[in-house]
C-alpha cells in the first residue's frame with residue numbers, strides 16, 4: 001500500500017480541481033444567499049453576483065487549463081505538449097473531453113447570465129423587484145445544476161449505477177450550498193446590525209440542517225458504493241484519505257455547531273465581541289473546508305478504491 005506523491009502535472013491538475021470546486025461553491029452560495037439571506041439592498045445583491053462571476057471566471061479557466069494539463073501529461077513532451085492538438089482532439093472523445101465540455105457549458109451559461117443580471121441591476125435605481133430577484137437566483141442555480149451533472153461523468157463514481165451518480169450530484173450541490181455561503185455570510189458580519197445578523201445566521205443555521213443531511217447522507221452512500229468493506233478505510237491509501245476527510249468533516253461540523261448554538265445567541269448580549277468571534281470562527285470554517293477540498297481533489301483523482 002502506498003500513497004501517490006503527485007508529479008508537477010498532477011499538482012497542477014489538483015489546483016485546477018480546487019478552483020473548479022471554488023466555482024461550484026460560488027454559484028451555489030450566490031444562489032442560496034440571493035434567495036434567503038440577502039437583505040435585498042443593491043450592495044448585497046451586486047456583491048453576490050460579482051462573487052459568482054469571479055468564481056465562474058476562475059472555474060472556466062481552471063477547467064480549460066486542466067484539459068491542457070492532461071493533454072501535456074499524456075503527450076509527455078514537456079510544457080509544449082500541452083498544445084499537442086492531435087492529442088487534444090483524441091481526448092475530446094473520452095470521458096475527460098465530455099466532462100470538460102459540460103463544465104465549460106456550465107460556466108459559460110453562468111458568465112453570460114451573470115453579466116446580464118449585473119446590467120439589469122445597474123439600470124435600476126431601486127432594490128430589485130421580486131421577479132428580478134427570481135431571475136437572479138435562477139441564473140447561478142441552473143449553471144450549478146449543469147456543473148453538478150458533470151461530476152457523474154468523472155471520478156470514481158462514473159462507473160457506478162444511477163443512484164451513485166445522483167448521490168454525487170447532490171453531494172456536490174450540497175457542499176457548494178454550505179461552503180459557498182460562508183464567504184457571503186462573513187461579508188454580512190461587517191455591515192449588518194447584530195440583531196439583523198443574528199436573524200440571518202439563525203435562518204442559515206435552520207436551512208443548513210437540510211443541506212447537511214443531504215451532504216452527509218449522499219457522502220455515506222458514496223462510501224457504501226465505492227468501498228468493498230469498512231476495513232478499506234484503514235487498509236488502502238484511498239480509504240485512509242477518506243478517513244482523514246471524515247475527521248476533518250467532524251471538526252468542521254463541530255465548529256458550525258459552535259457558531260449556531262453559542263456565538264449566534266451571544267450576538268444579543270455582547271454584540272461587538274460576539275461579531276468578532278463569529279468572524280474568526282467563519283474564517284476557521286473556511287480554512288477547514290479548504291483542507292477537506294484539497295484532500296477530496298487528491299482522493300478523487302490520484303488514489304482510488306480497491307475494487308477499481
Ligand code: HEM
Pocket residue numbers: 017021151154155156157171172175179215216219220222223226246249289292293296297299300
Ligand atoms: C460524511 C461526510 C462525507 C463523506 C462520507 C464524503 C464522501 C465522499 C466520497 C466517497 C466522494 C467520492 C470520491 C471519489 O470519487 O472517489 C466524495 C466526493 C466529494 N466530496 Fe465528499 N464526503 C463528505 C463530506 C464532504 C464535505 C463536507 C465536502 C466539502 C467541504 C465534500 C466535498 C466533496 C466534493 C467536492 C466531492 C466531488 C469530488 C470529485 O469528483 O471531484 N464532501 N465525498
